Amino acid sequence: MSDRKIRIMIAKPGLDGHDRGARVLARAFRDAGMEVIYTGCHQTPEQIAASAIQEDVDVVGLSCLSGAHNYLYPAVVNLLKEQGADDIAVIGGGIIPEKDFQGLYDAGLKGIFTPGATLDSLSEWMFENITPRE
Amino acid sequence: MNELGKKVLAGDVRAASRLIRNLEDNIADTKTSLKHIFPHTGKAHVIGITGAPGAGKSTLTDELVYVLRKRDKTVGVLAVDPTSPFTGGAILGDRIRMIRHAEDPGVFVRSMATRGSMGGLSKAVGDGIHVLDVMGKDYIIVETVGVGQQEVEIINHAHTVMVVQVPGMGDEIQAIKAGLMEIADIFVVNKSDREGAPKLYKEILNMLNMSQFPDGWRPPVIKVGTSLEPHEFNRDVAKIVDEIENHREHLIEKNLLAGRMRRKTQAEINEALRAAILEPVLDRLVANGELNEMVDRLTKRETDPYTLADEVAKKYLVQPE
Amino acid sequence: MFTKELLDQSSQMRKKWEDEVKKIVAKHGDLKERWSTVSDLEIKRLYGPEDIKDMNFAEDIGYPGQYPYLRGCQATGYRGKYWTFRMFAGMGDAKTTNQRWHYLLTTGQTGLSTAFDFPTLMGYDTDDVHARGECGKVGVAIDTLDDFLTLVDGIPMDQITTSMTINPPATALWAMYCAAAEIKGIPLNKIGGTIQNDMLKEFIAQKTLMCPPEPSVKLISDTIEFGTKHVPRWNTISISGYHIREAGSTAVQELAFTLRDGMEYVEDAIRRKGMHVDEFAPRLSFFFNSHIDFFEEIAKMRAARRIWSKAMRERYNSQDPRSWWMRFHTQTAGCSLTAQQPYNNVIRTATQALAAVLGGTQSLHTNSLDEVLCLPSDHAVQIALRTQQIIADETGAANTIDPLAGSYFVEALTNEMEEQAWDYIHKIDEMGGMVAAVEKGFPQMEISDASYLYQRQLDAGEKIMIGINKYVTEEEIEIPLVEIDDELEKIQIERLHAVKRKRDNKKVKECLKDIKTACEKGENVMPYCIEAVKNYASVQEICDIYREVYGVYRDPGMY
DSSP, rough: OOOOOOOEEEEESSSSSHHHHHHHHHHHHHHHEEEEEEEEEEHHHHHEEEEHHHHTTTTTEEOOOOOHHHHHHHHHHHHHTTTTTTTTTEEEESSOGEEEEEEEEHOOOOOOOOOOBBHHHHHHHHHHHHOOOO | OOOHHHHHHHHHHHHHHHHHHHHTOOTHHHHHHHHHHHOOOOOSEEEEEEOOOOOOOOHHHHHHHHHHHHTOOOOOEEEEEOOTTTTTTTEOSSGGGGGGGGGOOOOOEEEEEEESSSSSSHHHHHHHHHHHHTTTTTEEEEEOOOSSSHHHHHGGOOOOOEOOOOOOOOHHHTTGGGHHHOOOOOEOOOOOTTTTTTHHHHHHHHHHOOOOOTOOOOOOOEEEOTTTTTTHHHHHHHHHHHHHHHHHHHHHHHTHHHHHHHHHHHHHHHHIIIIIIIIHHHHHHHHOOOEEEEEHHHHSSOOHHHHHHHHHHHHSSSOOO | OOOOHHHHHHHHHHHHHHHHHHHHHHOOOOOOOOOTTTTTBBBOOOGGGGGGTTIIIIIOOOTTTTTTTTOOOTTGGTTOOOOOOEEEOOOHHHHHHHHHHHHHTTTTOOOEEBBBOHHHTTTTTTTTTTTTTTTTTSOOOOHHHHHHHHTTTTOTTSSOOOEOOOOHHHHHHHHHHHHHHTTTOOOGGGGGEEOOOOOOHIIIIIEEEEEEEEEEEEEHHHHHHHHHHHHEEEEOOEEEEEEHTTTTTHHHHHHHHHHHHHHHHHHHHHHHHOOOOHHHHHGGEEEEEEEEOOOHHHHHHHHHHHHHIIIIIIIIIOOOOHHHOOOEEEOOOOOOSSSSSSSSHHHHHHHHHHHHHHHTTTTEEEOOOOTSOOOOSHHHHHHHHHHHHHHHHOOTTSSSSTTTTTOOHHHHHHHHHHHHHHHHHHHHHHTTSHHHHHHHHHHHHHHHHHHHHHHHHHHTTOOBBBBBTTOOOOOOOOOOOOOOTTTHHHHHHHHHOOOOOHHHHHEEEEHHHHHHHHHHHHHOOOOHHHEEEHOOOOHHHHHHHHHHHHHHOOOOOOO
16 A cells, blocks of 8 residues: 655746646646646745645756756755755756756756656656655 | 654654655554654644635635734645546645745645545545644644545544635535535635625525524635735635634634544544554455455355455454453 | 539549549558647648638638738738838847847848846846846846836837837836837837737736736726827737747637637727727737648638637727738747757748748747747847748748638638637637636636647657657757856846936835826826836836735646
8 A cells, every 4th residue: 555656846936937848747747646746837946945845745846948047946956955855856847058957967956858858758767766765 | 752753743844744745655654653743633723624626725725824824823734636546646736826835934735635545535634634733733724625525524624614615616506415514614605706606605594594503603604705806805814714713712612622523533543443453454355365256256146245244354353252 | 602513523523532542542551640730630631622612702701901801901912011020039138139139120120029038027126036047038137217228229219110028017118118219309109019918818828927817907908098099109919829829729729819818808998998999909919829830820810810800890899990900920939949950940930930921920020040948149040030031032922912812721721710719719708708717727728738738749759840759860969059147137236226326216206106096096007107117117116016006916827
């Protein structure tokens, strides 16, 4: 009876409101058997970190298409770290030029997903890389 | 008391959420934590909010939290959403309406999926209430999915049950079914700016006029307008909070709090017994193939379920002298 | 529309053709079983006269410049005037954008279009906590009139029209444009342009949100009223489908929701302001997407003209033909572009631009190949502009009006899309209108469903995107990327604070109070906004008044 479901929070930090990708992903992860806490657009990094801790998620998925990812994504990672929750993985998607990838990985992002990946491949990545912790 | 329990008692948010998670996932050691924190429960006032999907429960809950915070009360929220029976996954989309409270340390919102619990709220929800209680929350709001048995089961967990209805959804008929009328302590006609609201309001009043109130509490019916007019919305929701507090006082005065909780503890002990006695037996029957055999025999009409159950009881239960 | 003899003859020949097709397919098969548009509308192998036999030539097809305007609003077509080459542009600070604007004008564009950054779009100043990391990244950062005057430096505002893509803060930014014109000595009745100002599609798709639907529509009616009285050459609203489509809707949904939004605004202006439809309808304009399925887009635009003119005459009793014209701007589809093999995007944009021209657009923006990754470079934007110029001057597409009229396929497709659109429109009518439908989440859910279906089809290979799921290459393509310096945020904040120190803060307070009173009394806010911005009130200061009086809208987050 004990199957640990992956809990993922999908959030859009910053002011960008283009949520097509985030909504499609929410459905896809639900269809893959995960519990998705969809918090929508216009969140500050502080709200996202606080929510992630309250919900005890395994992973936070961030989506940003406005180019503000270099500020916003590391901000979330750092806030989680400050609050003793750095075991929550942070992944990011949206409009991210490749040259920004390394910087984001260095800042602590566990995965970066840009348009072109299939929904199944994303779910697979989750099952392979995210383990609900004890 | 174990580590996790201690942290929860101290108000550690992550620990509390982790404990709820362990309860949801039925992790082996969780019972110990529960045993430790149980004695500290029983202080919070639990409000159950039920109503059909689309009734606006989350938006109401969000405003309730806002009003309660303005009155200096701390709040815990369990927002329950349905698990997909096909995929086992769920989209928990209630928190999105309560984001403005995310950074308020006096508010704890936890989204939970029903996880296909048969008939009613999952056991984890009941336990989740204990966890929030132990954290010291003054009020705990449980927002249910509002379909089927869950609507009524909420009464086992809450001191005050709030039933939310919306005009134009055929609620006039819904109110009669599933015993909703009997369990409601407060009725809310939400989105009362919509067509059909006066009619719905009258129907509820009529039904109340035909009912008895042995406890002495006649449920108020509160109209709430559209959330798109924030000032009026706030005023209407404040009325609800007033009634919640009235109800609480009523329960205390008439010494009814204990009775309400008795219902819950009854349900809890039933559930615990079921888990302690029935489940291990079932697990064994599944593991050694006996369950399958029994199903085969039943399908061939070689025997009946009651005979089979008696056989199992004889075999696995210690018979009294 | 055809004689019985012709139809009989066609029927015979068709039978012969069908038999032939059957034989060949039985032997060799087709490439795939199902043939549909990118919106999943099924398309037949062949169209013939029978597919449009019930059309009435005069009532359904007609002539350009004549009701129902299927073939175009202008009798002379593009021969009198090409569509406006209007490239959406904005980046970094006002000075940088001003430079890009001048570059575009010298490269041959004929109209201006403003892209603002996210803080401005959302009604925040650069120093607000919500603006962190966002300054200048997707458009120009405008906080006060000081920035705006830099933006329009050297721009002949009486000779060129300017479009501004701005929604909740539209009143504030339009006020700045008007103030800038007046400062340059140009009277308001001489300036021309457009403000997007379409809040309904924000609730449905784009999500730059501020106040709830009702007061948002009120502010829009204010601009319609002010424009009608004082700025007659201005299109006070660009009723948009572009964003609805980008959010994942089908072409029919884009068509239906956009036009129904338009109807909602018309009804509100009539009801709330007591205006007569013909007072303001000639200045309503539209904005459509031009997506990758070539013929679906052309049919969509033609259907839009017919639907709108019918609606104006029959639903609203409009008497002025200018009110029946559905004039529109088009942008090629951003969501159809790929980061993989980015040069392919030039071709996509080109075919989409051609579709828009064949669809009869009044004005066009063509995407640059690098826009999937960043703001467009000078070089990429030049290619995009040249695309339009080549279509105009080399391809012959502008030689004749509505060249695809009479095509069995295109007319049948136009009819089918119109019919499906009307179904949606009536459904929304029954829900109580668009505001009610938005509150119920209807258009949002339709879009969610459509976008999920599309993604699943793409993943399964039923829909193709070259470079994504077909002809995928591993090669790394290096294209130069435009970067907006993060330092800009600090500089802009200092600039804003300097303006706030220098201005008459007492006067600003009074002006803001006047706006608040106007909101509370239900008066038109525009004159007060113009006065406020002239005194250097900031975008956020004005928007905070709206937030205070009308409340902040929180997206219910339907998925």
